[in-house]
Amino acid sequence: MGATGLAGCPWKPSSSDVKSEVTVSVGPDGLFAFDPETISVSPETTVVWVWEKGYHNIVTSSIPEDGSWEGTPGDATITYGRGYTYRKTFSVVGDYTYYCQPHLSAGMVGTVTVE
Numbered sequence: 636m637g638a639t640g641l642a643g644c645p646w647k648p649s650s651s652d653v654k655s656e657v658t659v660s661v662g663p664d665g666l667f668a669f670d671p672e673t674i675s676v677s678p679e680t681t682v683v684w685v686w687e688k689g690y691h692n693i694v695t696s697s698i699p700e701d702g703s704w705e706g707t708p709g710d711a712t713i714t715y716g717r718g719y720t721y722r723k724t725f726s727v728v729g730d731y732t733y734y735c736q737p738h739l740s741a742g743m744v745g746t747v748t749v750e
Contacts, residue, residue, distance in 0.1 A: 656681045659745065662688035662717075667738040669745035678749055681724040689716030691735045691743070699729025699749075711736040725749045 657680060660670040665688050676682065684693060692714045693706040707713070707721050714737060715721075725731065728749050735743040 655679070656683060658682075659684045661686045661691050661693075661719075661735075664688075667735070667741040667743040669735075669743065672744065673746045673748070675748045675750055676725060678726050678728060679724060680749070681722055682747055684721045686715055686717050686719040689719075690714035691738065693721065693733050693745075694736050696732045696734055696744075698731050699727050702727035702729055702731065704731055706733060 657674055657676055659674065659682060661684050662668070663670045669684070674682065692709075692711065694711045695704050695706045698704050702725075704723060704725075707715060725747060726749075731747040731749070733745050733747075
């Protein structure tokens with residue numbers, strides 16, 4: 636079927652196109668960064684943060700009104716090292732912003748947008 640046969644047919648993702656899990660690297664290549672820094676996911680997607688270098692944490696700075704998320708376990712002074720993995724499944728639509736407390740001044744921030 637040529638391109639003219641597809642005109643007017645909106646593309647809709649199939650269930651195999653929707654990811655149920657997305658990975659974010661924490662401190663890749665020794666950088667003070669989350670990679671990717673910004674992600675967009677569908678509701679009920681699990682985001683998995685994998686620590687490549689230490690010592691980092693995830694502290695939430697804003698979440699949607701009906702959302703819930705505390706970030707990594709413990710208070711903002713607790714950090715985790717290489718090999719640590721943290722998972723969060725997002726259900727409520729909206730923007731969830733976060734940062735690494737020890738490296739906030741270095742710009743280590745991230746956003747999960749659930750849409």
